[in-house]
């Protein structure tokens with residue numbers, strides 16, 4: 001359908017008026033009444049569907065809903081390429097439906113006030129879109145069956161409310177990462193169950209991709225441009241997004257990676273179910289955290305450091321004041337007295353001290369945080385000079401938890417001792433314990449495990465030389481965890497608190513058993529687990545009685 005420009009302008013003018021009226025209607029809070037009039041309904045997949053284990057990859061053929069009844073994930077074996085693939089199945093449009101979609105998309109774009117996207121209630125936005133779409137169809141004199149209308153409405157919903165082609169993927173609980181390496185090349189995902197899978201999503205050209213990156217930036221409340229082409233932000237659903245906007249930064253054009261998070265963080269008991277840690281390891285951390293130890297979680301990229309750090313936060317005493325500092329908000333903590341803060345990138349050129357206008361770095365936030373009298377300080381990831389503030393705080397009695405990218409303790413210490421961090425060995429020694437996360441393979445399956453727990457005894461003057469004690473270690477052959485009854489930190493706690501060895505070990509054993517009982521009784525949830533731990537801080541006997549442990 002070819003539209004005369006004049007007519008189009010006229011129609012737009014008409015609808016701009018119409019739009020005001022519709023928005024006024026919203027203001028009058030007639031939302032409830034309006035909602036019942038839409039015929040487009042979409043169901044976001046909220047529950048976790050259970051998926052089969054792989055017995056024979058070649059026979060796998062499963063389909064599950066993402067945005068019901070319009071978008072589904074279809075995982076099956078691709079005979080030609082000998083690999084498992086992940087296809088997003090969406091409504092198919094015939095040629096005339098495609099044309100109609102294009103016309104209507106352009107019409108809607110002219111019509112809508114972008115700020116409507118900020119209306120929190122999706123249902124309200126759907127009503128707005130559907131009403132306008134129906135009005136446009138009448139105005140343009142299009143003949144569209146109800147069936148076609150709903151299919152078109154799905155794409156309008158996906159591209160206006162959602163994040164275009166990747167919107168269905170964002171609704172898949174099982175997706176960990178979405179990776180786009182440029183246009184004309186398939187998008188890959190990392191699936192919690194079936195790992196790396198190629199998808200059927202390919203961005204036609206760099207322009208399409210760049211506009212998606214712009215949209216992601218807008219949703220994350222950030223800004224990308226040719227002058228500032230790197231995006232590091234957090235999407236409204238909590239996912240973390242890293243993207244490049246221009247071709248000169250990455251050769252294949254704009255790229256992005258989305259790291260998805262579960263809506264609620266995994267609890268320590270949930271991590272036991274994954275066999276990432278043993279109840280004893282968790283009980284050990286619980287006692288250390290109660291006694292204000294300094295903890296670092298290290299490991300490779302995507303090994304589960306942040307998730308583990310978040311799980312540890314459950315063990316912080318309920319009334320404690322927690323300050324967390326991150327580049328991108330990933331942590332989710334239930335404590336009432338939690339003050340989360342996020343660094344902000346600046347704009348323009350860097351000044352003499354290496355900062356941009358308006359920049360608030362981790363270093364600034366951390367310095368500031370110590371004025372807020374925190375009981376516990378959590379830094380999402382240590383990379384630069386903020387480490388100095390953290391370790392200084394730690395050595396002067398502010399317990400701190402953090403993560404760092406390093407495969408082992410020696411590498412971590414070396415990184416802390418050299419540029420740009422430059423810490424002295426004695427400052428590094430204020431760290432009590434290091435947990436090492438790994439992504440291990442068990443047969444075909446990739447799993448996350450806490451490989452070992454290392455207690456720092458001392459850090460020598462010689463670069464990277466550190467003496468450790470290892471109270472817990474995983475045996476990779478059997479995938480079991482082993483412990484030895486010798487913890488230097490427990491000895492320190494006994495001395496500080498005047499506890500006997502028997503007293504501390506009995507507490508350790510009770511907490512291990514409690515965690516085990518929680519696991520057996522399937523107490524996995526965010527709130528439930530926190531309640532039990534908080535309850536234990538207030539009245540341990542009552543909790544132990546409830547779990548039949550005394």
Ligand SMILES: Nc1ncnc2c1ncn2[C@@H]1O[C@H](COP(=O)(O)OP(=O)(O)OP(=O)(O)O)[C@@H](O)[C@H]1O
Pocket residue numbers: 175176177259260261262271274276299300301302303304305306307308403447448449
């Ligand atoms: N114990 C676990 N078992 C299974 N999956 C996990 C586990 N921990 C984390 N994951 C998943 O692995 C992915 C990476 O987790 P996370 O962000 O915690 O890792 P990370 O080491 O902090 O990554 P990065 O190096 O990018 O900061 C996430 O999608 C998360 O859901």
Ligand SMILES: [Mg+2]
Pocket residue numbers: 305306307381403
């Ligand atoms: Mg992390």
